[in-house]
Amino acid sequence: xxxxxxxxxxxxxxxxxxxxxxxxxxxxxxxxxxxxxxxxxxxxxxxxxxxxxxxxxxxxxxxxxxxxxxxxxxxxxxxxxxxxxxxxxxxxxxxxxxxxxxxxxxxxxxxxxxxxxxxxxxxxxxxxxxxxxxxxxxxxxxxxxxxxxxxxxxxxxxxxxxxxxxxxxxxxxxxxxxxxxxxxxxxxxxxxxxxxxxxxxxxxxxxxxxxxxxxxxxxxxxxxxxxxxxxxxxxxxxxxxxxxxxxxxxxxxxxx
Numbered sequence: 435x436x437x438x439x440x441x442x443x444x445x446x447x448x449x450x451x452x453x454x455x456x457x458x459x460x461x462x463x464x465x466x467x468x469x470x471x472x473x474x475x476x477x478x479x480x481x482x483x484x485x486x487x488x489x490x491x492x493x494x495x496x497x498x499x500x501x502x503x504x505x506x507x508x509x510x511x512x513x514x515x516x517x518x519x520x521x522x523x524x525x526x527x528x529x530x531x532x533x534x535x536x537x538x539x540x541x542x543x544x545x546x547x548x549x550x551x552x553x554x555x556x557x558x559x560x561x562x563x564x565x566x567x568x569x570x571x572x573x574x575x576x577x578x579x580x581x582x583x584x585x586x587x588x589x590x591x592x593x594x595x596x597x598x599x600x601x602x603x604x605x606x607x608x609x610x611x612x613x614x615x616x617x618x619x620x621x622x623x624x625x626x627x628x629x630x631x632x633x634x635x636x637x638x639x640x641x642x643x644x645x646x647x648x649x650x651x652x653x654x655x656x657x658x659x660x661x662x663x664x665x666x667x668x669x670x671x672x673x674x675x676x677x678x679x680x681x682x683x684x685x686x687x688x689x690x
Contacts, residue, residue: 439621442569442630444515444543447639451516456636460495461522467678469501471669473561476684477502480590485509486556491542491581492564496523499535503527511551513540542577543568548584555585560593563682566641569624571651574641578655582689591657591687596680597664598627598642648685657687 440446450456481488484506490499493512500523502510512535514520523537540550542560558581568574581591598607613619614626622630627647629640643651652659662685665671 441624442622442628442639444541444569444573447567447569448515450637450639451514452518453636455634457495457516457518457522459635460497460519461526463678464495464497464500464522464526467674468497469505470665470675471671472665472684473498474501474505475668476592476686477559478505480592480686481507481557487511487553489513489551489553489555489558489581489584491558491560491577492562492567493523493537494519494562494564496526496535496537498559498561499523499537500526500530500532503532503535508534510534511536511538511553511555513538513542513547513551515539515541542580543573545576545580547580551584553584555589557590557592558585560591562679563594563596563640565593566595566643567639569628569639569641571625571647575651575655578651578657582656585689587689589689590660591689592684593687594665594682594684595648596640596642597683598644600681652687656690658690659685660688661686 485508487509488502488507490510490512493499493514496512499510499512512523514523517539520537520539527535527537538550540547560581565574565577568577585591610619611626620630625641627642629642631638649659662683664681664683666681668684
């Protein structure tokens with residue numbers, strides 16, 4: 435009898451993010467790529483007052499938070515569940531003489547997150563598809579609820595996803611649906627829409643949602659959809675950014 439293959443869990447993803455190749459990948463991005471034009475355009479649109487208190491979930495090696503500091507935002511807290519990445523974020527801030535960003539280790543799905551963070555935030559960011567690297571829909575909803583809890587009423591939430599309804603991927607997802615119907619999907623996957631793959635940068639788990647799923651999850655966790663556009667609709671990115679990441683969809687929600 436074949437040994438049962440373990441499903442991808444939060445612990446799997448955390449270990450993958452702490453692996454040396456992945457840490458180097460995100461550290462290089464923090465040092466040499468920085469903020470994307472699309473990220474900056476959307477963040478400055480919804481947070482024009484640079485005195486706002488911002489929370490970055492899944493801050494990685496500090497790419498977004500440090501980039502925002504250089505744009506004049508001074509009240510930023512970032513957290514990530516991968517200790518190695520948090521260490522790199524703190525190193526980057528120290529190298530650049532930045533003293534007013536707080537980087538912490540924390541898990542967005544942890545009900546103690548509110549106690550760890552201590553503040554009420556004016557807005558929250560979960561960039562580079564970080565929310566979708568949480569395995570399991572209920573776990574993603576738990577993260578969205580925790581982020582909702584630490585924000586003031588009316589706060590905006592900006593996050594990104596890959597788009598399962600991208601026309602160029604329709605045929606592949608139809609084939610994947612057939613594999614799931616036959617029970618022949620990758621046995622490590624948790625639910626339809628998941629991918630788990632390995633490349634030169636290490637192992638990556640990613641969930642690709644459709645619009646219906648996002649709208650349902652926002653409604654179930656106290657957020658109201660405000661806006662969404664793809665990265666390529668928002669800005670013409672540099673070759674460095676395009677090489678670093680495929681096109682993705684930006685979502686903006688507001689706390690009810």
